[in-house]
Amino acid sequence: DQQVKQNSPSxxxxxxxxxxxxxxxxxxMFDYFLWYKKYPAEGPTFLISISxxxxxxxxxxxxxxLNKSAKHLSLHIVPSQPGDSAVYFCAARVYSGTxxxxxxxxxxxxxxx
Amino acid sequence: xxxxxxxxxxxxxVTGKKLTVTCSQNMNHEYMSWYRQDPGxxxxxxxxxxxxxVTDKGDVPEGYKVSRKExxxxxxxxxxxxxxxxxxxxxxxxxxxxxxxxxxxxxxxLTVT
Numbered sequence: 302d303q304q305v306k307q308n309s310p311s312x313x314x315x316x317x318x319x320x321x322x323x324x325x326x327x328x329x330m331f332d333y334f335l336w337y338k339k340y341p342a343e344g345p346t347f348l349i350s351i352s353x354x355x356x357x358x359x360x361x362x363x364x365x366x367l368n369k370s371a372k373h374l375s376l377h378i379v380p381s382q383p384g385d386s387a388v389y390f391c392a393a394r395v396y397s398g399t400x401x402x403x404x405x406x407x408x409x410x411x412x413x414x
Numbered sequence: 415x416x417x418x419x420x421x422x423x424x425x426x427x428v429t430g431k432k433l434t435v436t437c438s439q440n441m442n443h444e445y446m447s448w449y450r451q452d453p454g455x456x457x458x459x460x461x462x463x464x465x466x467x468v469t470d471k472g473d474v475p476e477g478y479k480v481s482r483k484e485x486x487x488x489x490x491x492x493x494x495x496x497x498x499x500x501x502x503x504x505x506x507x508x509x510x511x512x513x514x515x516x517x518x519x520x521x522x523x524l525t526v527t
Contacts, residue, residue, distance in 0.1 A: 333514045344418070344504050344518030390457065399470070400511050404457040
């Protein structure tokens with residue numbers, strides 16, 4: 302069962318506009334949520350995180366929102382830039398004897414110049 | 415430069431021929447992990463290591479072995495590869511098992527015919 306779901310495989314946005322990437326989860330025991338960005342032929346790189354006790358975290362152009370009642374988080378990129386074109390993975394951490402990380406399937410973002 | 419390196423980056427092999435994918439990090443991280451990425455399935459953890467000589471199974475360990483004899487190295491061994499192990503493999507490390515920010519290597523694309 303997919304505990305972390307990214308239902309949109311791809312997204313296209315005009316440069317300068319807002320990109321919104323979504324992620325749904327099922328496990329209420331997740332304590333941290335993470336976003337990673339991946340360029341072709343490279344490994345994922347950490348982008349931003351949010352604790353389960355927060356509802357918003359901001360870092361420059363990137364903001365992550367967490368809605369615990371809906372078990373939903375989203376990543377907002379404002380303004381979007383062509384260099385943001387990449388695959389974005391949502392991930393969640395849970396403690397079950399040790400820490401485990403569950404990744405979503407990724408959303409490919411294309412920012413059009 | 416702080417990094418995680420993997421070798422080889424690309425490998426085509428035949429069923430049953432033992433192979434090793436190396437992983438090395440220069441950040442003195444305690445925690446290291448191997449993931450595989452398959453279309454529609456996201457990143458799934460194969461094995462992880464919390465420190466030297468401490469390894470454990472992830473979610474998809476069948477057909478793989480690992481060892482952690484030195485802190486910096488965490489090789490992935492496929493003793494008898496099969497076509498269903500054709501995948502993109504990532505090694506990752508973090509300071510400690512509780513550190514949610516993982517640093518990923520560039521990936522190894524393995525094809526087993």
